[in-house]
Amino acid sequence: MLSCKEAAGLVSKSLDTRLSWRERAALRMHIAICRMCRNYQKQLRAMTKAVRKSSAEAWLPPLRLSEEAKQRILRHFRSER
Amino acid sequence: MTPATDPERWLGEYGDLLFRYAVARVGDISIAEDLVQETLLAAWRGRGRFTGQSAESTWLVGILKHKIADHFRKQPPLSLEDSGLDLDRYFDERGHWRRAPESWPDPERELYEEQLQAALRQCVGHLPPRFRNLFxxxxxxxxxxxxxxKQMPVSSTNNVWVMLSRMRFQLRQCLEKAGFSHSGKGE
Structure with a gap:
């Protein structure tokens, strides 16, 4: 029988790669009787889905290159080329 | 007035995009600025290789990705200690949850996904830099x-799953702390 700690690891791994049949069977059995890990699984899936449904652009921080940095980069470029 | 050289124009048109992408990956403003600088210089030196088959921005981001990979390859392989997460705080000796994951609001609820995305964005910002890159x-x-x-050395390929698991564990924990679970009724 899997522990919750092991089950949580497999829940995540199943989002990244195909589990072996042994792992799948063990996880399915654990999830069937453990409401806590069932919650955990649901939440990890919801997180993954929320990211995949948004554009990549949405995950870039809302920042701008500072004027100083731009000047520094241009100075560096002029001295290096 | 002399026409702008390519790097000047690139900086004006794509500087912010490159910078934002670099910050998202490395999590540090000054490292990100340096990476943008190196990218533009490399682009200038390799400008003959730009075929125009892809957009200029795609070409520049591609060069930046190589620079970012070089940045991470200079560091020792990612190992479990780097996550700063002590799982023993969350699981007892027998691997049972010390505190059960709280229930989350009903996914059918309006705004659920938007709220989740906004909260996730906050929490991703709190991850250690290399885990942010992993995300x-x-x-x-x-x-x-x-x-x-290939983009960031991890002590072994098998460990990638473990690292990703830690990263998600931390994100979920952060969402719960941020009050995401309290905003509605659960299961």
């Missing part, structure tokens, strides 16, 4: 475990 490569760009290892 970006896996969740946003959809790279496989093998591909991730």
């Amino acid at each position: 970006f490569l896996r969740e946003v760009e959809g790279l496989s475990g093998e591909e991730i290892c």
